[in-house]
Amino acid sequence: MTFNPEKLLVTYRPPATKSMPAEGRKYTLTHSDATGELFLGIGTSYDKGSINPKLRDEFLAEWQPRLGQFLLSGNVYISSGEFDENISRVRYMVFKKEIPTALEAIIHGDRVFFQHFPWLVDSPIYVTFESVFPEFNKVMYYGTPRQYMGGKKKMNV
Structure with a gap:
């Protein structure tokens, strides 16, 4: 899927604002298969009400302090056993x-x-893939926010 800014709907969930807080700032990204719209909730907690418990196809991320710097820690859910290995493989590849x-x-x-x-644009991004299957249970590095600005993805992951 190619990102289309016109299909992104952003909601700030108080007490979060456009500028605060940094530490503990959480993102809940969901989508509509029917319309192609993306829904981004920004807050101090995840927007659990927007998560479909049967599909579990959301992307969660949070700014966390680590060793004197911040990192953006993402998370995707692959399987806790309710999906077999083949479906989990497909979910992993899609994510x-x-x-x-x-x-x-x-x-x-x-x-x-x-x-x-502005210093956060060069912070590392790590994404955890959660799965009961070891081959899909991993943490991967996805560069820095700078690489995702301006519609240009500069790295292949």
């Missing part, structure tokens, strides 16, 4: 392919935040 688009949506949707915290 792996779509993570750059999800990151582009988050970075674009929260672009005012980066004007207040």
Whole structure:
């Protein structure tokens, strides 16, 4: 999927604003298969009400302090056993392919935040894939927010 900013709907969930907080800032990204719209909730907690418990196809991310710097820690759910290995493999491959688009949506949707915290554009992004199957249970590096700004993805993951 190619990111289309016109199909992104952003909601700030108080007490979060366009500029605060940095630590603990959480993103919940969901989508509509029917319309192609992306829904980004930005808050101090995840927007659990927007998550479809049967599909579990959301992307979650949070700014976390680590060793004197911030990192953007993402998370996708593959399987806790309710999906067999073949379905889990498909879910893993789809998520792996779509993570750059999800990151582009988050970075674009929260672009005012980066004007207040410009040093965060060079923070590392790590995404955890959660699965009971070891081959899909891993943490992967996805570059920095700078690589997802301006509609140009500069790395292949």
